[in-house]
Amino acid sequence: MELTVERGDLTTVAADAIVNAANSSLLGGGGVDGAIHAAAGPRLLAACRELRRTTLPDGLPVGDAVATPGFDLPAPWVIHTVGPNRHAGETDPGLLASCFARSLDVAADLRARTVAFPAVSAGVYGWAADDVARAAVAAVRSWDDENPAALDEVRFVLFNDVLLEAFDAALVAA
Known part of the structure; x- marks a missing residue:
């Protein structure tokens, strides 16, 4: 599997799946979550509401993942x-790693070959860029070791230079 880092807008990425740094309600929010909901159009919110009505009435747990169609996204x-x-006391790096691994599990179930991630939990959730980058790269590499040939490419698509530098460093160090 090829693992790359780039600066860009996740909502414009042509990949089989993009990963949304969502909140447990799945009903939209700020940052990456808000941008994805805006770009995908109102059917994404309707799909998330349906998940809440049926399979996830209490919301999506921290560290887990679920898929919806991309609707108006590429x-x-x-x-x-x-x-x-972190601001809510959720400081377990295992939960952070789980976000990346569970997202890849879901991608494999969808038969996706290319996946693009943001820096999950960096920003308003208070995790340092370096910590997120190390956890993300380690989780993706570990997942790939356990699931060889399941995916062709994982891209980390980051919206600022601080995140880009952190992920570049983590990729080189791993």
Whole structure:
């Protein structure tokens, strides 16, 4: 599997699936979550409401992932994952790693070959860029070791230079 880092807008990425740094409600929010909901159009919110009505009445747990269609996005699938919120006392790096691994599990179930991630839990959830980058790269590499040939490419698509530098460093160090 090829693992790459780039600066860009996740909502414009042509991949089989993009990963949304969602909140547990799945009903939209700020940052990456808000941008994905805006770009995907109102059918994404309707799909998330249906998930809440049926299979996830209490919301999506931290560290887990679930997919919806991408609707108006270039990517046919959106994989929603809920990262741990440091400000709320969720400081377990295992939960952070789980976001990446569970998202890849869902991608493999969808038969996606290319997946693009944001820096889940960096930003408003309070995790340092370096910590997120190390956890993300380690989780993806570990998942690939256990699931060889399941995916062709994982891209980390980051919206600022601080995140880009952190992920570049993590990729080189791993």
